[in-house]
Each structure stands twice: as C-alpha cells, then as structure tokens.
Amino acid sequence: TGHVKQIAVTGAAGQICYSLLFRIARGELYGPRQPISLRLLDLPQVQPALRGVVMELEDGAFPLLADVAVTDDARLAFRDIDAAILVGSRPRSKGMERRDLLATNAEIFRLQGRALNDVAKLDAKVLVVGNPANTNAMILSEHAPEFPSENITSMIRLDHNRALAQLARKALVGLEEIKGLVVWGNHSPTMFVDWSHATVAGRPLADIVADHDWYHKTLIPQVARRGTAVIEARGASSAASAANAAIDHMRDWINGSGGDWVSMGLCSDGSYGIPEGLFCGSPAICAEGQYARVADLKIRGYARVMLDRTVAELIEEREAVRALVS
Ligand code: NAX
Numbered sequence: 001t002g003h004v005k006q007i008a009v010t011g012a013a014g015q016i017c018y019s020l021l022f023r024i025a026r027g028e029l030y031g032p033r034q035p036i037s038l039r040l041l042d043l044p045q046v047q048p049a050l051r052g053v054v055m056e057l058e059d060g061a062f063p064l065l066a067d068v069a070v071t072d073d074a075r076l077a078f079r080d081i082d083a084a085i086l087v088g089s090r091p092r093s094k095g096m097e098r099r100d101l102l103a104t105n106a107e108i109f110r111l112q113g114r115a116l117n118d119v120a121k122l123d124a125k126v127l128v129v130g131n132p133a134n135t136n137a138m139i140l141s142e143h144a145p146e147f148p149s150e151n152i153t154s155m156i157r158l159d160h161n162r163a164l165a166q167l168a169r170k171a172l173v174g175l176e177e178i179k180g181l182v183v184w185g186n187h188s189p190t191m192f193v194d195w196s197h198a199t200v201a202g203r204p205l206a207d208i209v210a211d212h213d214w215y216h217k218t219l220i221p222q223v224a225r226r227g228t229a230v231i232e233a234r235g236a237s238s239a240a241s242a243a244n245a246a247i248d249h250m251r252d253w254i255n256g257s258g259g260d261w262v263s264m265g266l267c268s269d270g271s272y273g274i275p276e277g278l279f280c281g282s283p284a285i286c287a288e289g290q291y292a293r294v295a296d297l298k299i300r301g302y303a304r305v306m307l308d309r310t311v312a313e314l315i316e317e318r319e320a321v322r323a324l325v326s
Contacts, residue, residue: 004036004066005082006081007024007029007037008077008084009024009038010074010084010112011042011087011130012053012087013043015237016246017243020087022057024036025057025060025064029250030254032064034064040053040071041071041088043072043088075118078116080120083124083126084120084124084125085250086128088108089109090105102317103324109140113139113140113141114144123148125151125253126153127154127249131187132188134279135279137152137154140152150267154279156183156191157248157264158241158242163223173200181193181194182282184310186281190310191224192310195209195215197283248262257284257286257287262284263281267279268280271295274314280311
C-alpha cells in the first residue's frame with residue numbers, strides 16, 4: 001500500500017466527522033487520483049456508532065477509498081500516517097469546570113502526542129480541531145519531542161472563512177478577490193480578524209469597505225460570536241462548516257494556497273511578540289506541501305492591542321495547564 005495515503009481522523013463518530021469523512025473519501029485532500037486509507041479513532045463506548053459510519057462510507061462506493069480501519073488505540077491509528085485530523089476531544093458538559101475541561105483534554109493530547117512521537121512518519125501533517133484547539137496542539141507537540149513541531153497545526157480556518165465571507169459580502173467583491181486576510185490568535189472569541197494587510201486588486205480592502213465602524217463594531221464581534229449564533233439557531237454546534245474549514249486547511253497545506261495567505265494555528269517561533277511554543281493563528285502561504293509563515297508584517301496600533309489580547313489568553317491557558325500537571 002506504499003502509494004495509498006494514510007489519513008487518521010479522531011472523534012470519528014462525532015458530528016464534524018459525519019461531514020468530514022465523506023469529503024475526505026471523495027478525494028478532497030489529495031485530489032481525484034490519489035487512493036487513500038482512513039484510520040478512524042474514537043472512544044471504546046462509541047465503537048458501535050462508528051461501525052455505522054463505516055457502513056455508510058462503504059455505501060458511498062468511493063473509488064479512492066482503499067480501506068477503512070477503526071480503533072480506540074492511538075498507536076494503531078497513527079502508525080505510518082501521512083496526515084491526521086484530530087477532531088476528538090472532550091466537550092464541556094453541564095456543570096463542568098473549565099479546569100476539568102483543560103485537564104481532561106490535556107490528558108487526551110498527552111497520550112496522542114506520545115503515540116504520534118512513537119509511530120507516525122516525521123513528515124506527517126497534523127491538524128488539531130478539537131477544542132481548546134490551540135492549547136491541545138501545544139500539548140500534543142510537547143509530548144511528541146521527536147516529531148517536528150512545524151508539522152503540527154491547529155484550526156483557525158473556520159474563523160478565517162467566516163470573516164472572508166462577511167468581508168466579501170460587505171465589499172461587494174468575490175471571495176477569491178480578497179488577498180492578505182489573516183485571523184490571529186486563539187480559536188475563541190478573542191481571535192483577531194486583521195484586515196490591515198488585506199487588498200482587492202492591489203487596493204486596501206479597508207478603503208473599499210470604507211466603513212471602519214462596521215469593521216470594529218460589527219464584523220469583529222460577529223465573527224467572534226458566530227459559533228454561538230449557529231448553536232442558538234441550529235441547536236447544535238457548527239459541524240459542516242467546521243469540516244469544510246478542516247478540508248480547506250489540509251488541502252491548501254498539501255496542494256498550495258495559490259500564493260494567497262491562509263490563517264493557520266502555528267507553533268510560534270517567537271516572532272510578532274508571540275511567545276515561542278504557543279500555537280497561534282498566523283498568516284501563512286502554502287506551496288509544494290509546505291507552509292511558510294508570513295514574516296515581517298508591521299503590527300501597529302489597534303492590531304497590536306488585539307494581537308496582544310488574544311496571545312494573553314493563550315498564555316493564560318498554557319499557565320492553567322502547567323498548574324494542573326505540577
Ligand atoms: P462531537 O461531540 O459530536 O464529537 C466528538 C467525538 O470525539 C465523539 O465521538 C467523542 O467520542 C470523541 N472523542 C472524545 N474523546 C476522544 C479521544 N480521547 N479520542 C478519540 N475520540 C474522542 O463534537 P464535534 O461537534 O464533532 O466537535 C469536535 C470538536 O471540534 C469539539 O472539541 C469542538 O469544540 C471542536 N471545534 C473546533 C473548531 C475549530 O475551529 N478549531 C470549530 C468547530 C468545533 O467547535
């Protein structure tokens with residue numbers, strides 16, 4: 001099976017995966033000529049539900065889907081993988097303290113980090129979707145010391161896509177015409193939609209929209225609250241759009257972003273005043289299976305304040321996790 005791409009997906013019995021897996025099976029990550037094999041990981045108690053998902057994958061009769069394996073063991077799921085999308089995490093249940101939520105997820109990503117370290121190929125591309133995604137990615141990376149931290153990323157693409165869609169609508173331009181948009185920081189209401197580098201046909205997007213009040217008072221809070229708005233309307237959290245963002249993130253990383261910026265949660269190299277080792281939404285350009293962080297941007301005034309604010313929250317999460325283990 002040397003030429004079949006091995007893709008691990010965790011939380012495979014959950015609602016995001018119910019959309020994600022079928023799109024991967026159609027070939028949306030590696031393209032229409034690349035056979036793939038899925039390794040589905042979820043908890044022991046949901047294995048029956050997972051078998052139902054496997055039946056439906058079979059019933060999709062996907063020509064590219066060479067094989068589907070199901071397991072509750074990360075070491076089996078991650079062996080020799082080319083890519084992993086880590087969606088599974090413990091959601092916050094009623095009455096659960098934030099501390100318990102962090103602790104439970106820290107334990108999940110500690111174990112998965114070890115497994116990744118021990119059995120994955122060093123060039124595997126990993127995306128963490130499960131919340132708190134940035135901090136989970138950091139824990140994963142810390143427990144996979146031999147696995148390159150640059151091959152671990154976290155998802156901020158849903159926020160990026162949400163912002164892009166609203167901006168294109170307001171500016172009356174096509175989505176693909178907007179270049180240089182970035183969402184910085186934590187995947188949480190503190191994330192910062194930065195339009196200060198964004199352009200349409202070389203013209204600053206801010207000049208085209210003109211209404212700066214709208215940017216500050218409508219767009220930024222609207223993107224921040226979008227997840228909650230979807231829950232209120234749908235009675236369940238964003239799933240299809242989250243799966244779509246995960247596909248966009250991985251597909252661009254694998255196939256390139258056509259010269260444009262995308263937002264990815266990247267392990268900080270210390271630039272932009274983001275402490276090294278934190279996973280932070282950042283601008284990147286993808287080409288030939290690699291991403292390059294967009295460097296040397298000027299971050300001033302409002303942008304500086306907003307970036308510092310979301311970074312402060314990431315530092316706080318890191319301290320909270322540190323306090324739990326010591
Ligand atoms: P579901 O609760 O429907 O599914 C989660 C699945 O993960 C369940 O099947 C559960 O059994 C499994 N799971 C739990 N612990 C596991 C472990 N240790 N190993 C393997 N599987 C495990 O949640 P869903 O709506 O699919 O959302 C999944 C995660 O994505 C949540 O943490 C959610 O908060 C997060 N999201 C992250 C987004 C982002 O932009 N980074 C956006 C969408 C989403 O909110």
